[in-house]
Amino acid sequence: MRTVRILLLTALLVGLATSALAQSVTLLNVSYDPTREFYREYNAAFQKHWRTQTGQNVTIRQSHGGAGSQARAVIDGLDADVVTLALAYDIDAIHERAGLIPKDWQSRLPNNSSPYTSTIVLLVRKGNPKGIKDWDDLIRPDVQVITPNPKTSGGARWNYLAAWGYALKKYGSDEEAREFVRKILANVPVLDPAARGTTNTFVQRRIGDAFIAWENEALLAIEQLGRGEYEIVVPSVSILAEPPVTVIDRNVDRKGTRQVAEAYLEYLYSPEGQRLAGKHYYRPSDPAIAKEFEAQFPDVKLFTIEDVFGGWQQAQTRHFLDGGEFDKIFDSLRR
């Protein structure tokens, strides 16, 4: 009789303990550099949403850095539940090198798994002293250009491809495009590893005349670091940047967090998630919400990476892998 009672008591205690554990759950979102402010606010919103929906407390941990190095960390075992990176190639790498996600990860959520988009613009100093109007002005020898390193930064790869795409449209040949990009890179005094570092180089250390930046990063820099000190120059043509998101299947299945991780990403597409994205200067993918933020985003003629480069795999292989176009250009500059 006594043993039965003890057994029952133990079972009850174990049951209580596990249900207490189920009351809270932790997610790790591994993201790229300029999303810090957006996810801080979005996480709080999702926390509230999840609590009213399920009664469960969710804590969301953030890790930020250059998209390439962040993907590398996930491949090396950083325990991400979701990744929200700057470009699809870096997430492809997580599939290829570590097999943590299926090959078709990008078709699992709407809009190529990109809940918000952005583009690449130019940030210049107040009054635009060098008279910079379009990509062409960046190859002038008197203009210093700030952009991060495409090897580690996703934003920098969008910058590079935007410039290449512009030159290709204007001059029509790969040779001319290469020469154009080479001239821009020749004007770069420091190549920071990630987007946020370049913003600090341009804004805090006051180096450079034109800063090739994410639209959201440029708008944020103006907002946070000096209204009226900087101006945005919208180039005639730019690239449609789609930063995608995905759950890391192997990790969420091991940790038992799949349900909340998937809800976390789906909520990005909800009106509230979309509005927060708009508030932090990302272009919402929901047309109705995008209309609310219309005034904030200049009208730019945008081309996609599929149109001009045949997708990220091809662009990455040709331009950014070891021995690719970027390496060749960089070598020719050092000589």
Added chain:
Amino acid sequence: MSVTTTTARPAAHPPAAPLPRPRRARRLATEEAPWVRYTLITIALLFLLCFLVLPLAAVFAGAFAQGAGLYLESIREPDALAAIRLTLTVVAISVPANLVFGVAAAWAIAKFEFRGKSFLITLIDLPFAISPVIAGLIFVLLFGAQGWLGPWLGEHNIRIIFAVPGIVLATAFVTFPFVARELIPLMQEQGKDEEESALTLGANGWQTFWRVTLPNVKWGLIYGVILCNARAMGEFGAVAVVSGHIRGITTTMPLHVEILYNEYQFAAAFAVASLLTLLAIVTLVVKSVIEWKTDRRRRRAAH
């Protein structure tokens, strides 16, 4: 026993130079013209001002740029507290580990002859010679999911990198040589005569170590530990590679400073930086106080 300790003392203080020194100093001073002396002093002071005092002042000025309220807030913020706790934990593990290792290594190298000794010395110097980033990458290669031991660790659900153990390992690796490097020359200079006399007087190995060797190297040891401690608190490169930058979990104080700086929270970044600076200053003060006290006790004993 008392004989060995009193003779040991001068050797424990490397600056205690032989007698002729004051006379030579006076002669040197009279040789130079006053303007040379003052120019040299001015240069030295300017250098100190530019490279030590100004940056230090800048850190504190930046920290209080937006008032003491924000300063306290940025230090009391949960992520900052977690960073402080993690830094202290890492120091509390890696410094004692390196203390034990450093004493053991220096003892073996200075007091015994064995094959492969110079190889061991080179190994101890290795962490000084290689870049901290490489030090971090070594651990990624060993313990990362794609690394040598990664698959096994994954199966057993053991986390090394992107978790606290990896940060401790990286810090311990980088601060590895400080204690040993400080002790080896000191012990070599002292030789092994005292230990040999202790042994002939009937002390066993353990007694010899505790009552002869250790008291002789006390100052060098404390100095080494302080250097080791300072570097362990401030280490950035190696830790950055193995940390994974998870806020509130795997960010040490230097990494937290970088995150704050990158998030445009400059006053908060400087606030945490000033705290790190204060910790460093406190260690130096503790060192000076101990030094001063022992010095006084020694002088009193000499009377």
